[in-house]
Amino acid sequence: MPTPAKTSADELVAIGIALATEGGVDAVTIASVAKEAGIKGPSLYKHFADREALLTAIESTLLGELEATLRKARGRTPRQRIIAIAHAYRAFAKSAPRRYGMLYRKSAAGNAALGEVYRASSRPLFDEIDAAGVPPARTLNLARNLVAFMHGFVSMEIAHAFRLGGSLDEAFAAGLDTILAEL
């Protein structure tokens, strides 16, 4: 007779996110996740192939949450909505810096599902770039410029790699302004 499931892949992911928010990737161990779910370590392997699969599932879920957050950004014009998206992105990262460290951790080469999630999470930005009337030949490069800037900026901010004082709020806004000059 089958024993009833005490947990689920979704619950394990949610627990993993909570642990990562608190203590980063290192806090997401098989034992710690299992314990929170009320099971033993080895049982986790009925839900995920290995720890790396769990971490990837967590990353996918987080990117889905990030996308949902970015979609809520509001503004009067496409340009203002792009700026709102960028600020929402930075706020998402800074609200839980260790959780942000779960993103883009390993190469997603050969992982089509994760690749699709990457694609989806940048869609809000693409939609607004299109709405702004940027010519198709420029869309991809502009989106990549923005995405690289946002990810790089918050990563270095979280790492405390900006060391020369001055306002980071201002630096972020100024960077956006430069990148969006063509709009």
Added chain:
Amino acid sequence: MPTPAKTSADELVAIGIALATEGGVDAVTIASVAKEAGIKGPSLYKHFADREALLTAIESTLLGELEATLRKARGRTPRQRIIAIAHAYRAFAKSAPRRYGMLYRKSAAGNAALGEVYRASSRPLFDEIDAAGVPPARTLNLARNLVAFMHGFVSMEIAHAFRLGGSLDEAFAAGLDTILAEL
């Protein structure tokens, strides 16, 4: 009578860099580094307080190598030298993607020495921005825009997070062109 040292902090760092180049942070274990140095694991603690201290020493050394690489970038005008620095940065990252993952791994808050290394590694860029005659009030923001873009771009490229085809060489060049429009 003191036993002669079989290794040194510098050698352990060099070994750590070699291992990280091959297999990333995860490959830099106490045992693997010690083994390559011809000592046993516990002896490593005579040279570094713990694994994290070793990883930080590796990061510092790598940032020093990065700075030296960037200083070799050549160009006719300050603007061209900034572009050359950016391409040298990307080449440094792509030549050893896993080694690049050793950078900006943890918060450097409260680590003044690492902070100074961060500062030093961005100096080549600051020097050329100054040489380009950018007004002092703009220097910091422009440097941060560039640094964020470079780090973000190569990080996402290494993670295979750019998923919509097109030329990444072109995207990188176009991003630089946009950011340096004021020059």
Added chain:
DNA sequence: ACCTGAACACCGTTCAAGT
């Protein structure tokens, strides 16, 4: 002064056994 062996708590993972 640096290195070692033994020991500890913890980690990811496997697997046969339980329901």
Added chain:
DNA sequence: ACCTGAACACCGTTCAAGT
């Protein structure tokens, strides 16, 4: 079908002992 206990190789770290 999912969960468990026992086991394994490995990990970071401590410490008393060796030279």
